[in-house]
Amino acid sequence: xxxxxxxxxxxxxxxxxxxxxxxxxxxxxxxxxxxxxxxxxxxxxxxxxxxxxxxxxxxxxxxxxxxxxxxxxxxxxxxxxxxxxxxxxxxxxxxxxxxxxxxxxxxxxx
Numbered sequence: 001x002x003x004x005x006x007x008x009x010x011x012x013x014x015x016x017x018x019x020x021x022x023x024x025x026x027x028x029x030x031x032x033x034x035x036x037x038x039x040x041x042x043x044x045x046x047x048x049x050x051x052x053x054x055x056x057x058x059x060x061x062x063x064x065x066x067x068x069x070x071x072x073x074x075x076x077x078x079x080x081x082x083x084x085x086x087x088x089x090x091x092x093x094x095x096x097x098x099x100x101x102x103x104x105x106x107x108x109x110x
Contacts, residue, residue: 058098077101 008016062068063084070081078093090104 062082066082066084068080069083069088072079073095076095078095078098080091080093082089082091087108088106090106092101092103093099094101
């Protein structure tokens with residue numbers, strides 16, 4: 001059992017070259033799209049980053065007789081627990097801008 005290998009004729013050579021060229025074009029385009037996606041993601045993160053917030057110099061005023069019981073940070077919020085005249089109040093502030101975000105008062109039932 002011997003097989004004879006013949007050289008491909010010019011038509012077959014041109015057909016194989018066209019297929020290889022098409023596969024290389026597809027591989028090149030896929031690679032180019034992947035690289036472009038990476039650069040787009042990097043650019044998006046660079047231009048959309050908030051960076052460091054400016055340093056805020058603020059003075060918060062408390063009601064007369066109020067006492068700070070506890071402070072804490074939860075995510076991007078600063079939480080301050082106050083005791084005002086026997087009742088407890090929780091005030092939240094945006095940690096970046098220090099603007100008030102909410103207030104929660106606790107009262108005893110009569």
